[in-house]
Amino acid sequence: MAMTPVQAARRELTGFTGRLTGPEDSDYPQVRAVYNAMIDKRPALVARCAGAGDVAQAVGFARDHDLPLAVRGGGHNGAGLGTCDAGVVVDLSPLKDIEVDPDARTVRVAGGCVWGEVDRATHAHGLAVPSGIVSTTGVGGLTLGGGIGHLTRACGLTVDSLIEAEVVLATGERVRAAADEHPDLFWALRGGGGNFGVVTSFRFRPHEVRTVVAGPTFWPVEAGPEVLAAYRDFIPHAPRELNGFFLFGCVPPGPPFPAELHLRKICGVVWCWVGHDTDAAARAMAPLLDSTPEPLLHGPGPMPHPALQSAFDAFYPPGDQWYWRADFVNDIPADAIALHGKFGAELPTWKSTMHLYPVDGAAHDRAPADTAWSYRDAQWASxxxxxxxxxAGAGTLRQWTVDYFEALHPFSAGGAYVNMMMDEGQERVRAGYRDNYARLARVKAAYDPYNLFRINQNVLPA
Structure with missing residues (x-):
């Protein structure tokens, strides 16, 4: 009888120091699970790697046995691209080292860390690396896709703080990618996703961020078109220290929100002022508040940066059903505002949402060709x-999301942020990278010519 992949791996990977798990193991259901419960894939082998050497062995095993290979850090990818059917999952979650050097102002982060762990380590020194808005998100996936969130306008994308990466290539070779070593690979890693290898370690240059003035302002959902029109005109001219993303959603049914607002459909802005000066933050927000109706709730206040980063965690734990669509946006004309108002009022569940993240300010300081992340001229990521x-509601979630996307896509810049895409095909991947796609394809051909790393928003080798 032929050996299963996990049996073969246990026989062949004699130097593997982590844990190899297959369908016959009792903990397999937990080990194969990812954040989005809509993804139900059954890998033949999950290799929980204890170090870069383990990663190289697992990559080599998948390559030599011609098995599909997926790489999983935090497991948050909406499309489930951190797992696969009948293949090998390289699970980086045991790689948890974080080293902060406050004098050099650098932080080295192992590839299995999540952002909450990094936030706590850097906050102790009054520092922060720009990341997303949910602290359970993996460092690797968010970084390699670009990284947008609360600090984008003040500090840039996550990749703008990346100064080097340790990478395991398809050959098993381990290389350092930085401005002075494998510079083409370093360019591609900054937005090109997991196409080029497995990053086992990142080194970032964090920013001086300790306290922020943050929190939401909520208006009735019926005010959505009026508030969105005012927000559209306001945020591009706001100080860089002020980030605020627009949303349609429902008030979560728990503290700190007043009981009378629980589950009410709303539109809103989630603010982040980088600094502790509440008066300066209030002055920066005032032009929007002065031009919109009286809000149901205006809650910004001073808080530690990690508190803001983890504010959504409790409302979006692992195990929910998720279906995503996304686009970059340059302008929001009146017809688009009307459509947003329509779909925002038709949220299918209280957890469903639409976000418009500003991607201007510091993110615009680099040119589109400076990194693989090409939409440096976009105003928002939707x-x-x-x-x-x-x-049971998965079909309804998908239909609302697709209908909303298809209605607004004609008003988009064409492509989307790859971290917020489902598995939508090569045309959408190319649109996400625009003129940078050809260079990415050349780098792909140099470092992964046989496309071993293809379970991702895939760039085809030139």
Missing amino acids: VYAGVDPDP
């Missing part, structure tokens, strides 16, 4: 997300 714990 995302439509249908979310609910109940698998």
